[in-house]
Amino acid sequence: xxxxxxxxxxxxxxxxxxxxxxxxxxxxxxxxxxxxxxxxxxxxxxxxxxxxxxxxxxxxxxxxxxxxxxxxxxxxxxxxxxxxxxxxxxxxxxxxxxxxxxxxxxxxxxxxxxxxxxxxxxxxxxxxxxxxxxxxxxxxxxxxxxxxxxxxxxxxxxxxxxxxxxxx
Amino acid sequence: xxxxxxxxxxxxxxxxxxxxxxxxxxxxxxxxxxxxxxxxxxxxxxxxxxxxxxxxxxxxxxxxxxxxxxxxxxxxxxxxxxxxxxxxxxxxxxxxxxxxxxxxxxxxxxxxxxxxxxxxxxxxxxxxxxxxxxxxxxxxxxxxxxxxxxxxxxxxxxxxxxxxxxxx
DNA sequence: AAAGATTGAAAGTTCAATCTTT
DNA sequence: AAAGATTGAACTTTCAATCTTT
Numbered sequence: 302x303x304x305x306x307x308x309x310x311x312x313x314x315x316x317x318x319x320x321x322x323x324x325x326x327x328x329x330x331x332x333x334x335x336x337x338x339x340x341x342x343x344x345x346x347x348x349x350x351x352x353x354x355x356x357x358x359x360x361x362x363x364x365x366x367x368x369x370x371x372x373x374x375x376x377x378x379x380x381x382x383x384x385x386x387x388x389x390x391x392x393x394x395x396x397x398x399x400x401x402x403x404x405x406x407x408x409x410x411x412x413x414x415x416x417x418x419x420x421x422x423x424x425x426x427x428x429x430x431x432x433x434x435x436x437x438x439x440x441x442x443x444x445x446x447x448x449x450x451x452x453x454x455x456x457x458x459x460x461x462x463x464x465x466x467x468x469x
Numbered sequence: 470x471x472x473x474x475x476x477x478x479x480x481x482x483x484x485x486x487x488x489x490x491x492x493x494x495x496x497x498x499x500x501x502x503x504x505x506x507x508x509x510x511x512x513x514x515x516x517x518x519x520x521x522x523x524x525x526x527x528x529x530x531x532x533x534x535x536x537x538x539x540x541x542x543x544x545x546x547x548x549x550x551x552x553x554x555x556x557x558x559x560x561x562x563x564x565x566x567x568x569x570x571x572x573x574x575x576x577x578x579x580x581x582x583x584x585x586x587x588x589x590x591x592x593x594x595x596x597x598x599x600x601x602x603x604x605x606x607x608x609x610x611x612x613x614x615x616x617x618x619x620x621x622x623x624x625x626x627x628x629x630x631x632x633x634x635x636x637x
Numbered sequence: 638a639a640a641g642a643t644t645g646a647a648a649g650t651t652c653a654a655t656c657t658t659t
Numbered sequence: 660a661a662a663g664a665t666t667g668a669a670c671t672t673t674c675a676a677t678c679t680t681t
Contacts, residue, residue: 312595312596312599313592313595314595315595315598315599315603318608318611318612318615319603319611321615322603322611322612322614322615322618323598323602323603325614325615325618325619325622326602326614326618327501327521327544328544328618328622328625328626329498329618329621329622329625330497330498330501330502331543331544331545332544332622332625332626333495333498333621333625334498335546335651336625338651348671350671353495367641368641368642368643369640369641369642375499376495376496376499376500377499377672378503378672378673378674379641379642379643380642380643380644380672380673380674380675381671381672381673382642383642383643383644384643384644384671384672385671385672387643388671400641403640403641403680403681404679404680404681405640405641405642405679405680405681406640406641406642406680407641407642407643424481427480427481427482427483428480430483430491431480431483432624433621433624433625434491434494434621434624434625435483435487435490435491436624437620437621437623437624438617438620438621440486442613442616442617442620443486443487443490444486444490445610445613445617446490446493446494446617447486447489447490447493448610449606449610449613449614449617450490450493450494450496450497451493452605452606452610453497453501453601453602453605453606454493454496454497454500455605456600456601456602456604456605457496457497457500457501457504457601457602458496458500503673506673516649518649535663536663536664536665537662537663537664545650546650546651546652547663547664547665548650548651548652548653548664548665548666549649549650549651550664551664551665551666552649552650552665552666553649553650555665556649568663571658571659571662571663572657572658572659573657573658573659573662573663573664574658574662574663574664575663575664575665638681639680639681640679640680640681641678641679641680641681642677642678642679642680643676643677643678643679644675644676644677644678645674645675645676645677646673646674646675646676647672647673647674647675648671648672648673648674649670649671649672649673650669650670650671650672651668651669651670651671652667652668652669652670653666653667653668653669654665654666654667654668655664655665655666655667656663656664656665656666657662657663657664657665658661658662658663658664659660659661659662659663
């Protein structure tokens with residue numbers, strides 16, 4: 302019998318298939334942000350992260366979200382979000398409001414100018430997402446990507462899905 | 470026939486399946502780097518990008534690569550790479566050498582200390598990659614991820630596949 | 638003491654400019 | 660002029676510390 306079976310995953314190393322998947326995933330992870338930032342910067346004077354902040358607020362009830370919820374939705378740490386909201390506030394795109402029911406908390410809300418900014422930025426951003434990510438994939442692959450990313454997020458994102466009993 | 474077919478991609482917006490795939494992909498893109506950096510920082514005093522630089526050099530002939538090649542392999546801009554190599558050089562993990570055949574070029578080479586650093590860091594890093602990315606996927610999904618990431622890279626990475634004569 | 642959030646300093650990245658060699 | 664690479668300043672993120680409220 303063969304001593305080493307490459308189809309069996311050895312904990313210490315990655316086989317060829319695993320390596321290919323991993324190397325390509327980190328390549329996407331490293332390159333995508335720069336592309337998104339460039340387009341949004343040039344066309345709308347926003348970083349991709351700023352865009353995400355505005356986008357999440359734009360879809361929230363009252364266009365308002367607590368800082369901690371917003372940090373989860375934008376996949377950011379609270380200090381990062383706080384700094385960015387400070388900048389967006391300075392540009393008049395977002396406003397901070399106290400939360401009456403809990404005086405430790407802060408609400409971030411989209412201003413009218415913030416709404417206009419996201420509405421103006423969206424079409425170009427969507428076109429970029431299509432061009433670089435969605436267009437090169439078949440509909441089946443889009444579906445597969447959603448499933449695969451969800452599986453990774455179940456490990457990587459504490460708030461991903463409420464932990465289900467089985468089939469995690 | 471129905472006026473609007475949600476399975477047909479409208480250029481301006483994303484349908485539910487596309488949106489799910491996209492939102493989850495950017496969540497992975499935003500969260501993964503922090504996880505990789507944390508583990509490597511704590512256990513090996515390296516960022517993930519520094520790890521990649523050392524890893525690519527460790528597998529290159531003579532453990533040596535030109536700066537521009539290394540920037541492609543690590544998915545980084547040249548200024549970013551240059552700054553990081555300067556820091557790694559300061560720590561004695563990498564050395565810069567002139568390229569005899571082209572005096573504009575610079576080779577980066579792994580020192581013995583750099584080799585030892587990557588050898589020491591690798592097992593913990595591989596374990597993290599398994600834990601957060603590979604383990605939650607089935608072998609088929611690992612394969613699908615490789616295919617999907619390659620398709621995205623064909624748009625996102627100019628050096629992805631050697632530019633073929635047609636179908637650019 | 639823990640939760641929610643902010644702050645300032647340190648670290649890393651990006652951008653534009655620059656330099657040398659081809 | 661283009662290619663290969665580096666530099667310094669500006670900007671952004673991270674880390675640790677801090678503050679207030681629960």
